[in-house]
Amino acid sequence: MKKAIFLLLCGFLLGGLLPLFSQQGKGTNRDNLSLTALALMQVANEAGMDAYNLGIQFGLNAIEEDKYSEAILYFTAVLELKQNDTDALILRATAYFFNAEFEKAKADIALVDTRNLNNEQRNMVTSLKNILDN
Numbered sequence: 271m272k273k274a275i276f277l278l279l280c281g282f283l284l285g286g287l288l289p290l291f292s293q294q295g296k297g298t299n300r301d302n303l304s305l306t307a308l309a310l311m312q313v314a315n316e317a318g319m320d321a322y323n324l325g326i327q328f329g330l331n332a333i334e335e336d337k338y339s340e341a342i343l344y345f346t347a348v349l350e351l352k353q354n355d356t357d358a359l360i361l362r363a364t365a366y367f368f369n370a371e372f373e374k375a376k377a378d379i380a381l382v383d384t385r386n387l388n389n390e391q392r393n394m395v396t397s398l399k400n401i402l403d404n
Contacts, residue, residue, distance in 0.1 A: 312351075322352055329361055338369035356382055360394050367398060376402050 314321040329344035345362035349355060363378035379398050387395065 322348060322355075325351070326357065326361070329358075329365070333361075333365055333368070336368075338365045341365040342369065342371075354381060354383070356387065356391060360391060360398075363398055364394070367402070372402055 325344050325348035329341045332341035342365045345358045348358040359378045363375045366375035
């Protein structure tokens with residue numbers, strides 16, 4: 271039953287509501303979309319699905335489609351489920367950067383614990399820091 275509810279919610283969001291909420295400017299309600307993304311992931315979690323990877327994948331898909339505000343919301347929802355997650359912070363910082371929200375990108379990068387990064391994470395953090403500092 272929970273999986274069916276999740277699939278309905280997912281289809282509803284991805285079928286048209288999500289782009290409506292993620293548009294910037296007049297009529298935007300980013301807080302509602304953030305709550306919707308978080309609710310989607312919580313339903314997935316309760317249905318026994320991997321909400322973390324689902325949120326990361328939805329965020330990556332949004333970045334690939336140049337929907338940076340939408341990606342930010344998914345990564346924020348991931349961070350609600352798993353605070354200070356390195357990958358989610360790096361990816362949200364990247365989305366903030368592409369969305370020209372440079373101070374927020376810097377803030378996310380500053381939260382990344384650099385002691386235990388793998389090479390790919392370290393390269394991304396270093397690249398973002400270099401770009402944002404110039």
